[in-house]
Amino acid sequence: MIDRLIKQIVKTQNPTVAGLDPKLSFVPEFIKAEAFEKHGVNLKGAAKALLTFNKGLIDALCDIVPAIKPQCAYYEMYGYHGVKTLYKTIEYAKKRGMMVITDGKRNDIGTTMEAYATAHLGTLGIGGETVEPFGGDALTVNGYLGSDGIKPLLKICKEQDKGIFVLVKTSNPSSGELQDRLIDGKPVYQIMGEMCEAWGNDLIGQYGYNSVGAVVGATYPKQLEELRGKLPHTFFLVPGYGAQGGGAADVAGAFDNRGLGAIVNSSRGIMCAYQKEDCPETDYANAARREALRMKEDILSQTGTIRLV
């Protein structure tokens, strides 16, 4: 997975990912009106509106942004209809050539974690046919349960060229309550990061990074830079840019001297660009594209041209 992602980043010269976390309040009125008229003012109508919104964003971003990151919570909030929209969003993004990092922060053990791995990254055989339940390229996961929660994913990552991003140092203000506490002189986030390096040991790609990545927030630039030094094979997924307060200078330390090593997420900044610009809502997808291009240039001002070697 990580080599595919790196190639997409180099091709688009854009180390960012568009978070698709659609709330109904983000969706332009004309899209909602049409979906509610056609499908009813209910969860199904809402879910269809989200899908139309997402497809417009994907169309506007697919040639300039390497990947989307749909956040499961916002789909589950609209019930099983919303979860169908998650599936259809992933399917559409892949069709348009984008990679998909499913942000589920899933965690469990043994056969249950295998079930999550199958659901979000793998395939299932039913009656002689092989189907993809959701079909993402990578999944965010939470490592609190230790290796039993991660190892069931590694087999699918290896066999089907998929990847995971493990929560290491999250972007929120209270992340330090546990993650900054010291164990034998080392913060918990560093111990988790070192576990990522170990878990990914067998999944190192041709550019030196492995398919077990880490989530490290843009809101902690010092730790981001420190972890870049300590975890040389771990690719970072970096939330917290934009709405949460992180800027380009804050994420600079996440990159190596090729401009590789991290992909920075923006969700509301891109999805709601039309509200911030105050342009006509029919122009929402173009506004998203303008913001994505602005963000790309902002990050590239720190990394320079991104190179494979």
Place this chain on the structure above:
Amino acid sequence: MIDRLIKQIVKTQNPTVAGLDPKLSFVPEFIKAEAFEKHGVNLKGAAKALLTFNKGLIDALCDIVPAIKPQCAYYEMYGYHGVKTLYKTIEYAKKRGMMVITDGKRNDIGTTMEAYATAHLGTLGIGGETVEPFGGDALTVNGYLGSDGIKPLLKICKEQDKGIFVLVKTSNPSSGELQDRLIDGKPVYQIMGEMCEAWGNDLIGQYGYNSVGAVVGATYPKQLEELRGKLPHTFFLVPGYGAQGGGAADVAGAFDNRGLGAIVNSSRGIMCAYQKEDCPETDYANAARREALRMKEDILSQTGTIRLV
């Protein structure tokens, strides 16, 4: 939530919960054949088979077991059709008078965690109507992100009489990799447990327990007993009985002197009782009931009659 759960436990004299983690291989052939014939040999057919299986189990258990615990992973594995089965399973269990602990181990921050809270415990207003996306009574969550990941749930817990169970000491062999590490001389699981006591401080019910519970595995009886002493207001959800190796003596330390303080889960033991008994598969629901009654007596042999005072 916790008072409702405690009353159900006392009424049924049964401090156990039936884990509904259905894999297709657990479902009797006659159920699969009918579902596949009617809906096709595909994810929809599979999901319909799981629902029929679950409904049979709920019918057989609803007067003797206080709650079900559906594990989200096994529903997501069957795509959005599987997630519809999760919704329908929850709806049916509530209709039959059971409580529902949705086992999703969800975790995120801020508005995203609010979205999970709305999805699994709350309600959503659409076009003047209020709908429940999934409608569980309680949700399992992972506290690695700190208070920002838990506080968004507490409002819904308070306003809508719902609850959460936070992962503290999980039942798997590698849980100690992080959870047993010492911070200022205290293991991580104890720190997480103490955070549960603090988070639940405003949600204490009339029997002394609060609606922020903790997940503590039956496979660690010593820690279970230790935490019972240290976390006097925290109700425990105890996995690991049966298939994972825990027995009645192992969970004894989770209970207070009224027989309250914990609810013990069994998933495969109950769901697959017919396979273990080797009885006709048409008798699967009765076999589940026999196993649930056996498990109840097994646990009650440790607690004695369960009392409110």
